[in-house]
Amino acid sequence: MFLQRNTASQVFVIPGSLRLIADGSAVTTGTLTWVKDGTASASAGTLTHISDGCFKYAPTQGETDAKICGFILAGTLAVGVSGSVRTTNADPNDATRLGLTAMPNANAGAAGGLPTGDASGRVDVSKLDGQTVTAAAPVTFPASVGTSTYAGGDTAGTTTLLTRLPSAISLSAGAVTVGTNNDKTGYSLTVTPPTAATTAAAVWDELLAGHTTSGSAGGALTLVKDIAEGDEAIDDGQTPWESVVFKKGTLTELTRKVLRDVDGIGISSTGTVIGSAKDS
Numbered sequence: 001m002f003l004q005r006n007t008a009s010q011v012f013v014i015p016g017s018l019r020l021i022a023d024g025s026a027v028t029t030g031t032l033t034w035v036k037d038g039t040a041s042a043s044a045g046t047l048t049h050i051s052d053g054c055f056k057y058a059p060t061q062g063e064t065d066a067k068i069c070g071f072i073l074a075g076t077l078a079v080g081v082s083g084s085v086r087t088t089n090a091d092p093n094d095a096t097r098l099g100l101t102a103m104p105n106a107n108a109g110a111a112g113g114l115p116t117g118d119a120s121g122r123v124d125v126s127k128l129d130g131q132t133v134t135a136a137a138p139v140t141f142p143a144s145v146g147t148s149t150y151a152g153g154d155t156a157g158t159t160t161l162l163t164r165l166p167s168a169i170s171l172s173a174g175a176v177t178v179g180t181n182n183d184k185t186g187y188s189l190t191v192t193p194p195t196a197a198t199t200a201a202a203v204w205d206e207l208l209a210g211h212t213t214s215g216s217a218g219g220a221l222t223l224v225k226d227i228a229e230g231d232e233a234i235d236d237g238q239t240p241w242e243s244v245v246f247k248k249g250t251l252t253e254l255t256r257k258v259l260r261d262v263d264g265i266g267i268s269s270t271g272t273v274i275g276s277a278k279d280s
Contacts, residue, residue, distance in 0.1 A: 003069065004099075005087035008061035014073055016081040017053030026053030027075035034063055035070030035084075043071075 003010050018027035032043040032055075045059040055073060063069065064087055073081040091099025096107060106113035117123045125133055181187075194202075208225065211218025 002086040002088050003059070003064050004091060005067075005089055006061060006065040008064075009058070010064065011056055011058040012085065013050070013054065013056045014071060014081060015083055016073075018055070018073065018075040018078045018081065019053055020078055022077065027078040028053065030055060030073050030075040030078070032057060033072040033074070034059065035072070036063065036066035037068055040070075040072070047073075 001012060003012065018030050019025065020027055028049045030047065030049075032045075032047045033040050034043040034045070035041075043057070043059075043063070045057055045063055047055055047057050049055050057071065059069070066087060068084055068086055070084040071082065089099065093099075097103040097105055104113050108114045109116040115123045115125065127133060208218060208222050212222050213219050
């Protein structure tokens with residue numbers, strides 16, 4: 001006999017019956033002592049006489065919260081009755097899993113239930129990790145599947161594949177860290193690069209003040225600007241100007257070319273600009 005552990009509303013019939021010591025007649029009134037894992041105390045449940053000295057008892061939920069429960073039934077001038085009851089977490093009224101929550105709450109072979117096998121011990125599986133499995137005939141896996149190897153080029157030689165993977169691939173929370181990716185097909189930038197027009201506009205709108213290094217394109221443009229504004233010229237004393245003599249070394253080949261391309265300007269061998277510099 002057993003009871004469900006820590007469960008209320010259970011009733012069991014106490015084996016035996018209360019009988020008077022003197023003549024063996026039935027005793028209809030008794031008291032019960034309840035024992036939980038070896039510790040006795042007055043019962044807290046309901047003791048009921050059935051008939052002819054036989055009793056039934058309904059323990060409280062707390063009284064069933066033990067591995068082994070015991071009972072001692074006594075009556076005035078009667079022979080006592082005692083026994084024990086084993087508790088269990090199983091529920092004999094649960095036809096699917098006997099109340100065992102660690103088991104699937106579905107019939108074997110049904111969705112969510114335990115898989116079933118045929119007479120040869122084979123198990124029918126419709127999905128693996130959520131993926132539908134389709135096979136036209138029985139599938140046989142070779143024994144080598146469990147010990148797949150990879151021949152590496154290092155001193156370790158042939159090593160089980162799964163033990164080699166962690167050193168080759170870095171995984172963290174489902175993300176893969178790649179060292180060098182030689183095939184970037186399908187990759188794209190998360191930020192859209194500027195167009196040619198945008199780049200050109202940014203270059204031509206850039207201030208020359210920060211680009212004056214001698215010999216650079218910015219430096220050359222700055223020099224031409226200074227020439228146009230007269231910053232690099234020396235008046236020869238003639239008014240209006242008939243010619244302008246530039247400071248020694250200011251006329252680079254680029255400057256000479258720019259000035260030569262302007263209508264009416266001539267450049268002497270000494271660096272004198274003649275013609276268009278005239279102020280009308």
